[in-house]
Amino acid sequence: MPRPAHRIAQAISARDSLFASSAFGLSLSKPCPSLLHLRRKAGLRQAQAERIRVSEFREEPMATRSLYCTNCRFRLSAPLIMASGKDPAVEEPYVRIGKPLIDRGTSYKSWKPMPWLHVPPGHPLDFLPQIWMDPGDLTERVHDSPDGERLSGCCGPLGMNGPNKVCTCKVHVGTLQADCCTPVVFIPDPGATSWREGSADFWDYP
Numbered sequence: 001m002p003r004p005a006h007r008i009a010q011a012i013s014a015r016d017s018l019f020a021s022s023a024f025g026l027s028l029s030k031p032c033p034s035l036l037h038l039r040r041k042a043g044l045r046q047a048q049a050e051r052i053r054v055s056e057f058r059e060e061p062m063a064t065r066s067l068y069c070t071n072c073r074f075r076l077s078a079p080l081i082m083a084s085g086k087d088p089a090v091e092e093p094y095v096r097i098g099k100p101l102i103d104r105g106t107s108y109k110s111w112k113p114m115p116w117l118h119v120p121p122g123h124p125l126d127f128l129p130q131i132w133m134d135p136g137d138l139t140e141r142v143h144d145s146p147d148g149e150r151l152s153g154c155c156g157p158l159g160m161n162g163p164n165k166v167c168t169c170k171v172h173v174g175t176l177q178a179d180c181c182t183p184v185v186f187i188p189d190p191g192a193t194s195w196r197e198g199s200a201d202f203w204d205y206p
């Protein structure tokens with residue numbers, strides 16, 4: 001018959017105090033594995049509590065959101081965990097030219113201008129905050145712009161001639177940068193898209 005949980009806890013706590021008192025002359029060479037397990041769990045709880053304290057400083061809670069087209073309301077991305085550049089626990093993405101900037105499944109809200117290209121005032125990418133995500137997380141509803149000028153670049157789209165990706169409803173929804181002087185990143189246009197919690201295919205509420 002299994003022992004009641006509180007009896008096990010009592011037994012472990014008795015052994016714990018025995019171990020603690022070994023400094024006073026009692027010899028117990030090693031704590032039992034279940035005691036170590038409980039201590040690890042207590043450590044985890046402590047780490048969780050610290051994370052909660054950190055999260056109080058977040059400008060918004062880290063949440064899973066999907067990108068939607070504001071015009072047709074269809075979902076344009078996989079659900080992504082959005083981290084904010086204002087969160088002290090979040091590291092800035094490491095920029096490597098020609099390489100993906102953001103891990104698949106996540107997005108990063110930047111409150112600073114992109115450090116890899118100078119964006120002149122009045123340019124279509126001259127807005128903050130910007131959300132950066134991997135283009136591989138876009139759904140099949142997103143296609144290249146029919147305006148070839150916007151896709152111009154040397155090895156790939158430089159993304160400096162205006163939004164170069166369109167939703168199937170024909171609205172330009174954001175900018176892909178994938179040239180040899182940029183990392184690989186997709187930047188949604190905040191005027192044409194919105195982020196919603198969940199992963200419904202269609203944003204069907206006001």
Ligand SMILES: [Zn+2]
Binds near residue numbers: 070168
């Ligand atoms: Zn659309």
Ligand SMILES: [Zn+2]
Binds near residue numbers: 153154
């Ligand atoms: Zn190039």
